[in-house]
Amino acid sequence: MLRIALSFIALLTLSTSTTATEMPYGSLVTNGFRTQAKITYVNPPRELQALPSTTVAVTNAAKQVLDELFVRNNTKALVVVRDSQILYERYSFGVGKRNTPLGYSMSKSLTALAVGRAICDGHITTIEDPIKKYVLSLSGTSWGEASVKDVLRMSSGAYKTEQRFDGHKTREQQLSVGSAIADGKMTADFLDLMKANDEKNYPPGNVYNYSNFDTVALGLLVQAATRMSFSEYFEKAVWHTIGAESRGAWFVNSNGQASTYNGFSATPHDWIRIGVMVLNELINTDSCFGKFLKDATSNQISSTGAAASYGYQIWVGCHASETDFCFVGFGGQYLLFNVATKTVIYHHATTFSPVVWQTPKVMDELIPALAKAKQ
Numbered sequence: 399m400l401r402i403a404l405s406f407i408a409l410l411t412l413s414t415s416t417t418a419t420e421m422p423y424g425s426l427v428t429n430g431f432r433t434q435a436k437i438t439y440v441n442p443p444r445e446l447q448a449l450p451s452t453t454v455a456v457t458n459a460a461k462q463v464l465d466e467l468f469v470r471n472n473t474k475a476l477v478v479v480r481d482s483q484i485l486y487e488r489y490s491f492g493v494g495k496r497n498t499p500l501g502y503s504m505s506k507s508l509t510a511l512a513v514g515r516a517i518c519d520g521h522i523t524t525i526e527d528p529i530k531k532y533v534l535s536l537s538g539t540s541w542g543e544a545s546v547k548d549v550l551r552m553s554s555g556a557y558k559t560e561q562r563f564d565g566h567k568t569r570e571q572q573l574s575v576g577s578a579i580a581d582g583k584m585t586a587d588f589l590d591l592m593k594a595n596d597e598k599n600y601p602p603g604n605v606y607n608y609s610n611f612d613t614v615a616l617g618l619l620v621q622a623a624t625r626m627s628f629s630e631y632f633e634k635a636v637w638h639t640i641g642a643e644s645r646g647a648w649f650v651n652s653n654g655q656a657s658t659y660n661g662f663s664a665t666p667h668d669w670i671r672i673g674v675m676v677l678n679e680l681i682n683t684d685s686c687f688g689k690f691l692k693d694a695t696s697n698q699i700s701s702t703g704a705a706a707s708y709g710y711q712i713w714v715g716c717h718a719s720e721t722d723f724c725f726v727g728f729g730g731q732y733l734l735f736n737v738a739t740k741t742v743i744y745h746h747a748t749t750f751s752p753v754v755w756q757t758p759k760v761m762d763e764l765i766p767a768l769a770k771a772k773q
Contacts, residue, residue: 424748430663440633447641452483460767502727510711515635518686541615544602550710555600617658673742720761
């Protein structure tokens with residue numbers, strides 16, 4: 399089903415329509431492909447972090463901004479939090495709080511969080527270490543010779559990708575990796591694929607190039623450095639710290655390797671908990687993880703695509719003046735952040751339409767509208 403649907407992507411993304419076009423496999427995305435992909439669960443802690451609703455009334459202007467976004471994007475889930483309290487929440491198309499939307503490439507940003515935790519837990523000595531120090535089997539490859547920082551910035555130099563292949567090198571790779579793992583049929587070892595596809599196009603650290611295998615390398619790094627599976631470490635270091643209420647899940651191949659570039663799914667409230675944790679840790683500038691997040695959400699390299707600047711697997715600026723940084727997934731998955739007001743937006747849609755790429759600009763209208771409530 400996914401393989402057939404992917405054949406329509408090139409045509410659909412060329413559309414200039416101002417309304418959203420639903421993915422033919424949208425319901426699978428909304429439920430995290432959990433019925434067909436091989437997955438490994440990350441379990442919640444015994445105590446969840448409460449997400450109370452705010453007692454402050456949302457202004458009519460702010461509500462109108464969010465309602466218009468919801469309709470324009472064929473949005474399925476939209477949750478807005480300010481000061482760790484739910485300000486706005488709306489669902490549609492039969493989606494609710496119990497669904498577990500796939501994050502697609504928002505998963506990349508989560509992988510960066512795991513790398514930061516591994517550094518602060520002492521498993522990775524320094525961000526300047528070459529990845530081969532921990533993943534010996536990547537020695538001699540672009541990823542192995544690159545530093546952790548280089549790969550976090552999408553600058554391993556391994557090969558050129560094209561936007562139409564969604565971070566893959568070729569259409570064949572898109573199908574044999576991306577489609578196969580979502581269908582639960584990926585038997586190849588990520589390490590073997592990386593060695594076979596490495597072209598050493600650029601010296602590590604020199605050129606930004608959005609590549610899924612850079613994120614895969616980071617997942618393998620975390621696994622090797624912590625001596626735990628990526629999913630196990632993510633559960634301990636990230637999922638428990640956000641006080642998740644439900645089980646998250648990662649795609650895995652037949653070797654149990656997590657697809658760290660596209661494979662995480664969770665409930666809307668747990669996605670928003672990730673955002674709350676990031677903002678709360680970011681302001682703690684005296685902590686190791688707070689310092690890591692400051693760098694991760696700052697311009698580390700010029701980029702193209704969802705933003706003109708890139709941090710550590712996180713887009714910076716996102717072509718919107720009030721969106722400081724964002725996690726972005728294909729088809730309408732977003733976590734948007736405004737640091738000054740401690741506002742986080744979780745947005746889930748399953749659309750091919752170009753209109754969805756304007757979503758980060760909602761902050762430019764929302765922040766002034768919310769400010770009127772305090773005047």
